[in-house]
Amino acid sequence: MQELGKQQKMVIGMVGLPARGKTYISRKICRYLNWMGFKSKVFNIGNYRRQICGTDCNSNFFDPGNKDASKARDECALLALNDMINYLRNEGDVSLYDGTNTTKQRRKLIMETLQQKFSEVQVFWVESICNDEDVILRNIQLTKLNNPDYVGKSSDEATQDFQQRIEQYAKVYEPIDMDENISFIKIIDIGNDIMIYNIQGFLQSKLVSYLMNLHIYPRPIYLSRHGESQYNVVHKVGGDSDLTQTGLMYAKQLGKYFIQELEGSRNIKMFTSTMQRALHTSNEVCEFLGVEYYSLKALDEINPGICDGLTYQQIADKFPQDYEERKMNKLTYRYPRGESYLDVISRVEQIIFEIERSRLPVIVIAHQAILRCLYAYFHEHEVPEIPKLNIPLHQVIKLVPAAYYCKETRIKIDPMTGHWEIQDEATIKKVKSFLDL
Amino acid sequence: MQELGKQQKMVIGMVGLPARGKTYISRKICRYLNWMGFKSKVFNIGNYRRQICGTDCNSNFFDPGNKDASKARDECALLALNDMINYLRNEGDVSLYDGTNTTKQRRKLIMETLQQKFSEVQVFWVESICNDEDVILRNIQLTKLNNPDYVGKSSDEATQDFQQRIEQYAKVYEPIDMDENISFIKIIDIGNDIMIYNIQGFLQSKLVSYLMNLHIYPRPIYLSRHGESQYNVVHKVGGDSDLTQTGLMYAKQLGKYFIQELEGSRNIKMFTSTMQRALHTSNEVCEFLGVEYYSLKALDEINPGICDGLTYQQIADKFPQDYEERKMNKLTYRYPRGESYLDVISRVEQIIFEIERSRLPVIVIAHQAILRCLYAYFHEHEVPEIPKLNIPLHQVIKLVPAAYYCKETRIKIDPMTGHWEIQDEATIKKVKSFLDL
Numbered sequence: 001m002q003e004l005g006k007q008q009k010m011v012i013g014m015v016g017l018p019a020r021g022k023t024y025i026s027r028k029i030c031r032y033l034n035w036m037g038f039k040s041k042v043f044n045i046g047n048y049r050r051q052i053c054g055t056d057c058n059s060n061f062f063d064p065g066n067k068d069a070s071k072a073r074d075e076c077a078l079l080a081l082n083d084m085i086n087y088l089r090n091e092g093d094v095s096l097y098d099g100t101n102t103t104k105q106r107r108k109l110i111m112e113t114l115q116q117k118f119s120e121v122q123v124f125w126v127e128s129i130c131n132d133e134d135v136i137l138r139n140i141q142l143t144k145l146n147n148p149d150y151v152g153k154s155s156d157e158a159t160q161d162f163q164q165r166i167e168q169y170a171k172v173y174e175p176i177d178m179d180e181n182i183s184f185i186k187i188i189d190i191g192n193d194i195m196i197y198n199i200q201g202f203l204q205s206k207l208v209s210y211l212m213n214l215h216i217y218p219r220p221i222y223l224s225r226h227g228e229s230q231y232n233v234v235h236k237v238g239g240d241s242d243l244t245q246t247g248l249m250y251a252k253q254l255g256k257y258f259i260q261e262l263e264g265s266r267n268i269k270m271f272t273s274t275m276q277r278a279l280h281t282s283n284e285v286c287e288f289l290g291v292e293y294y295s296l297k298a299l300d301e302i303n304p305g306i307c308d309g310l311t312y313q314q315i316a317d318k319f320p321q322d323y324e325e326r327k328m329n330k331l332t333y334r335y336p337r338g339e340s341y342l343d344v345i346s347r348v349e350q351i352i353f354e355i356e357r358s359r360l361p362v363i364v365i366a367h368q369a370i371l372r373c374l375y376a377y378f379h380e381h382e383v384p385e386i387p388k389l390n391i392p393l394h395q396v397i398k399l400v401p402a403a404y405y406c407k408e409t410r411i412k413i414d415p416m417t418g419h420w421e422i423q424d425e426a427t428i429k430k431v432k433s434f435l436d437l
Numbered sequence: 438m439q440e441l442g443k444q445q446k447m448v449i450g451m452v453g454l455p456a457r458g459k460t461y462i463s464r465k466i467c468r469y470l471n472w473m474g475f476k477s478k479v480f481n482i483g484n485y486r487r488q489i490c491g492t493d494c495n496s497n498f499f500d501p502g503n504k505d506a507s508k509a510r511d512e513c514a515l516l517a518l519n520d521m522i523n524y525l526r527n528e529g530d531v532s533l534y535d536g537t538n539t540t541k542q543r544r545k546l547i548m549e550t551l552q553q554k555f556s557e558v559q560v561f562w563v564e565s566i567c568n569d570e571d572v573i574l575r576n577i578q579l580t581k582l583n584n585p586d587y588v589g590k591s592s593d594e595a596t597q598d599f600q601q602r603i604e605q606y607a608k609v610y611e612p613i614d615m616d617e618n619i620s621f622i623k624i625i626d627i628g629n630d631i632m633i634y635n636i637q638g639f640l641q642s643k644l645v646s647y648l649m650n651l652h653i654y655p656r657p658i659y660l661s662r663h664g665e666s667q668y669n670v671v672h673k674v675g676g677d678s679d680l681t682q683t684g685l686m687y688a689k690q691l692g693k694y695f696i697q698e699l700e701g702s703r704n705i706k707m708f709t710s711t712m713q714r715a716l717h718t719s720n721e722v723c724e725f726l727g728v729e730y731y732s733l734k735a736l737d738e739i740n741p742g743i744c745d746g747l748t749y750q751q752i753a754d755k756f757p758q759d760y761e762e763r764k765m766n767k768l769t770y771r772y773p774r775g776e777s778y779l780d781v782i783s784r785v786e787q788i789i790f791e792i793e794r795s796r797l798p799v800i801v802i803a804h805q806a807i808l809r810c811l812y813a814y815f816h817e818h819e820v821p822e823i824p825k826l827n828i829p830l831h832q833v834i835k836l837v838p839a840a841y842y843c844k845e846t847r848i849k850i851d852p853m854t855g856h857w858e859i860q861d862e863a864t865i866k867k868v869k870s871f872l873d874l
């Protein structure tokens with residue numbers, strides 16, 4: 001039995017001047033691929049350079065005329081390349097080669113080296129082109145000033161030096177040409193303009209569809225489970241039970257929360273499942289906000305097959321072997337006639353695309369297993385952790401995209417009193433380690 | 438409750454010289470959209486021209502210097518535009534404006550007209566660029582020679598005239614420019630090179646992902662249900678039952694069929710579900726062919742929810758209201774705790790993309806409702822017909838893409854004797870009308 005996209009190893013090479021979002025994009029791709037089940041890792045050439053050449057490198061280090069520095073930089077690039085190849089030879093499915101790779105010569109060297117070392121490897125290039133001075137300045141301010149390279153330097157000094165670094169690269173920059181006969185995607189103007197060439201195979205197709213949806217609007221994403229349901233109260237699994245009184249009260253408090261949080265704005269996108277407990281929660285919220293939701297079967301809770309309607313104790317009694325198996329392998333275990341977490345990841349992928357694409361705030365009202373999968377994608381959790389992630393009832397998880405990751409806040413809402421308890425990232429970590437004990 | 442992609446009407450404008458696949462592409466898009474639930478229709482300007490100006494138009498008619506002809510052609514374009522607008526005002530979600538639209542002026546006129554007539558409409562342009570003389574010649578031979586325009590002319594005459602027609606258009610052709618400030622996709626070199634610009638919204642995103650996968654390799658697609666299962670014999674719905682002896686024999690005969698049909702080739706892509714009856718059928722075929730399959734949950738049979746394991750008679754007795762409802766609305770009816778045909782269409786969409794993308798022959802071994810959905814997509818059936826399509830056991834449906842549609846052949850395989858009975862398109866139509874009585 002084959003798996004889609006796993007016939008060949010893949011190397012993704014980033015291309016672009018500094019501060020064009022290469023590291024941002026490669027980390028997103030890496031997270032998406034790992035989430036989808038492709039073992040991936042980013043090899044950042046800048047990190048190699050800092051380790052080997054130190055961090056006291058001003059823009060002169062990047063002058064293409066500086067022979068010694070160029071030699072050192074080439075060595076770093078090759079070291080990263082070798083580590084990347086080893087990773088693929090061992091456990092990796094996809095390596096991301098995160099560097100400027102701005103000359104045809106460099107790209108050719110990489111292609112030739114890879115073709116020597118592997119009988120069969122796919123190479124896919126991702127070039128980010130951006131000529132908007134404001135965006136570049138913003139990128140520098142957000143991500144370069146607190147770079148190890150600029151410890152002890154003032155903002156202005158660092159900004160100026162970085163801009164000079166960009167100019168050094170620009171002197172020799174050769175954007176990807178079709179003549180190079182490589183498979184690539186050019187992301188121009190933060191994705192407004194995209195060019196793809198010679199796309200090969202399942203994974204490259206998927207990546208292009210994925211990358212098309214990315215943008216850098218810092219819109220918040222809110223995840224919440226439905227309010228307490230009747231099955232929750234009796235600890236039954238599955239079902240399509242309705243909200244309890246408490247659950248209904250949570251739904252109303254959730255509506256009030258959002259009115260305040262969104263300052264009365266209706267410009268949001270709300271997604272929910274087709275199950276009663278989620279629909280009824282969403283109905284309440286929508287009444288408060290004056291908006292409509294999208295109800296998608298793809299957000300329905302994990303299907304527990306023959307265990308539907310049983311408590312965990314009943315499952316342990318009736319199907320002891322399955323119960324044990326699930327405890328051992330909660331990620332891959334598939335309920336007979338039902339689903340596994342891997343199946344759920346596969347079906348909520350389209351929701352990830354819709355959330356990524358949205359420039360408006362997004363609210364998802366769904367279910368525990370579903371939100372575990374979505375949350376793991378946004379918050380860069382290892383896939384094996386997914387089935388254990390803590391997503392309790394009556395809590396909103398707010399994720400705000402920052403430079404490379406999401407800032408997380410949790411808002412516990414008391415269904416009775418409507419009182420909010422806001423937990424920031426540090427508290428969330430403490431709660432998590434407590435639960436792990 | 439909102440539906441993804443239905444917030445605004447959409448017009449898709451085709452752009453390109455003659456014989457660049459505009460009609461081919463617009464018909465595929467139209468079929469895909471209808472299948473996905475977006476009421477769509479193609480408005481072919483050539484058809485309007487033929488109706489109004491007659492079919493006796495040689496290449497001089499297309500000379501931009503020919504004032505009378507140009508005026509007539511403009512009028513046809515506007516008539517088509519008006520009909521298209523009316524369609525959107527009434528029942529349509531998407532109109533496809535299938536014409537050359539090769540000048541900026543023409544495109545600007547269309548944009549302005551649409552913006553006048555609609556407060557909110559999305560316009561998306563699809564340009565096909567092809568400079569491969571062999572491909573163009575092939576396109577002319579396949580699709581232009583038997584055009585109403587060339588009745589009574591010899592192949593050579595017609596080919597030459599058509600090539601002159603292309604040259605008339607080429608004189609004034611202005612490929613889409615980013616300055617025009619329109620959303621577009623340029624499909625260059627039959628999709629090897631693609632440019633997208635200013636993509637807006639759910640539907641445009643989907644269309645780009647879809648179009649990226651298209652090619653014109655005439656690879657065959659084979660659809661077959663699993664062999665007879667135990668539940669089939671007792672007329673039970675759902676379940677995960679195994680093959681009967683007869684079913685197993687069909688699986689082996691199917692393997693033998695494919696060995697002959699594919700002439701021993703192993704260069705194929707095979708997809709099946711995760712259900713026993715399909716897996717065991719596929720196992721047999723794979724043993725004969727020496728290939729491996731992809732087992733995808735997306736191909737699992739429609740989930741009959743609470744009716745799982747019941748016969749249709751039992752369903753009629755236990756759930757008479759549901760039974761009646763399903764009879765009335767078989768397409769939209771969702772089994773309680775289960776799925777509807779619309780849900781199935783949504784989940785097999787990814788399979789459609791995989792099949793489209795494949796340049797190798799494709800074999801799908803799956804289930805009745807699943808194959809009804811896939812078959813309807815490839816064979817251009819109206820969506821409401823899907824639940825009634827005739828997909829019996831022990832029969833292979835072979836679809837071979839031709840110029841604008843798929844040629845269908847059915848091969849009935851006797852599980853006992855291994856005897857094949859081949860039904861061509863005409864016979865299939867006869868059988869169908871017989872079953873409709």
Ligand SMILES: Nc1ncnc2c1ncn2[C@@H]1O[C@H](COP(=O)(O)OP(=O)(O)OP(=O)(O)O)[C@@H](O)[C@H]1O
Binds near residue numbers: 046189
């Ligand atoms: N397509 C894009 N174009 C321009 N900027 C982008 C794009 N995508 C993300 N960004 C922004 O880029 C910033 C991160 O820059 P990043 O560090 O990834 O650049 P880089 O190209 O890796 O720079 P360097 O070459 O110095 O490593 C973030 O502020 C992010 O919002």
Ligand SMILES: Nc1ncnc2c1ncn2[C@@H]1O[C@H](COP(=O)(O)OP(=O)(O)OP(=O)(O)O)[C@@H](O)[C@H]1O
Binds near residue numbers: 460483840
């Ligand atoms: N992207 C493409 N580039 C070139 N040819 C294509 C492409 N897609 C499909 N084709 C081929 O185009 C042929 C059909 O041509 P079609 O009639 O659609 O061209 P057209 O542009 O509509 O021509 P006309 O302007 O005369 O109406 C088929 O043989 C098909 O295989």
Ligand SMILES: [Mg+2]
Binds near residue numbers: 022023024046098
């Ligand atoms: Mg970087």
Ligand SMILES: [Mg+2]
Binds near residue numbers: 483
């Ligand atoms: Mg045409």
